[in-house]
Amino acid sequence: MASASQGNNATAAQLAHQMRVSEKTPAAVEKEASVRFEISDLNFYYGAKQAVFGLNLKIPKNKVTALIGPSGCGKSTFLRTLNRMNETIRNTRVVGHILLDGQNILEMDVVKLRRRVGMVFQRPNPFPKSIYDNVAYGLRINGYSGRLNDLVEHSLKRAALWDEVKDALHKSAFALSGGQQQRLCIARALAVDPEVLLLDEPCSALDPVTTAKIEELMFQLKDSCTMAIVTHNMQQAARASDFTAFMLDGKLIEHNETSKLFTTPQDPRTEAYITGRFG
């Protein structure tokens, strides 16, 4: 299922990027190789209102990167630029570079991009179809017609939902509980085997037990998937992520390994936020 478009489609921006990489020291190159998303000078506008300011961030491969910050700081907006979901909103504009495995996503075919970069939303949003059809949806629209049954089963197993639904695959997805629905949405996103999974506050509508299940699931998925998660819950960021980025008013304030950011924040604003003095 690896994307065929990875090698070709070399654009000018991409070549320039590769040249820049080759100028670096071997250690830097090696570090570069484990980066999935490289975002540089990213600005985002809703009409005339700017929501993200000059953001630079690297999202490492097979790790969980958490985005934290107060409401309205632009973290969800930023996350949604990574699979170009903001394009569905009229009058929005992206300026900057977002490279996925060295390829500029702004020049990529959006369908291919979204197959490689899956997304899970704040509220579970299963389609009004059966459990099976929900998971098979992404496969079907991508023209996949092979062993659907196996892939549906595999995806549900990866999302740790199989045992609970294997006897009810053709029942409506609405019959599931909120937590099960969210795991179904994860299974649906996993079915097309994305390289990256974007999670936009996936647990904010769920109870603590279900939240723990989803976090456990994220831990297991790390083998095969890079994840970026927006969360309001700082304990969740501390528990479930490897790297954490703190955003404020559309700007990236601090980005570090989670353990370092939460124990020895470099910026006073980060410290103020994680100790609960605002937000």
Add this chain to the structure above:
Amino acid sequence: MRQARLVWRKSLNAVMLTLTGVAAFGVVAILFLILGYLIWNGGRSLNFDFFTQLPKPVGETGGGMANAILGSLKLLFLAALMGLPVGLLAGVYLAEFGGKVFSFVIRYTTDLLNGVPSIVIGIFAYTLLVLPVKHFSTLAGGLALAVMVIPITVRATEEFLRAIPGSLREGAMALGASQWRTIATVILPAASGGIITGMLLSLARVAGETAPLLFTAFSNRFWSPGWTQPTASLPVMIYTYAIAPYDDWHRQAWAAGLILLGLVLLANMGCRVVLSRRGITRSV
């Protein structure tokens, strides 16, 4: 002081509650009064012949309205065939694609079209399809009804599509579905219960229209072969029979009214049963 205010608020509450209840009861009562009256008057004249026989010549009693029942069904079929697809697609455009200005224009035009008196729509169809060929036809009647079906379908489609949460759209788009694919495979199925109900209601509404048929489909005392001949229809038959001076015709007009209402109710309830079985109505 405070006590008096509390009493006032409680009694106002009770009065308003009663008023709304009375109005609601009135709405239900009107339908049942009409239905009861129709069954009382029409039920007595209903018999097997009514469904199988052609109208008898003037002066003879008995006979039926088989040709009018079939004629009404043919007209509705044409109206559905021409009106529903246009209404559905335009509604999808309004809800999902239209820009602000253009959408406003379409919405406004649709509302105006909805308000055009049905007799004017009849004249329109008359000019378009009757005048050129110089005779009335089922086709012209179907067109007139289709024009009336369109605006109702457009607005129903738009409203029910807008009621579908944006998160469903995002879910499908995030999986790489194009906008059209998202609409066709997720949004429309999710809204289908409401949209189909809206369509059936629009057909039910035009099923009883008389004015636009008077000079398009006209009437016919015999079977109407094909689509290019004048045809009898239930509403026009009711009109003709009700103003005629014969008691027997009056009774048949009541019976025709009962059949017309019965058809509409049956279509309505039938679709609800089917939809609830498919479990779609829940999402609407």
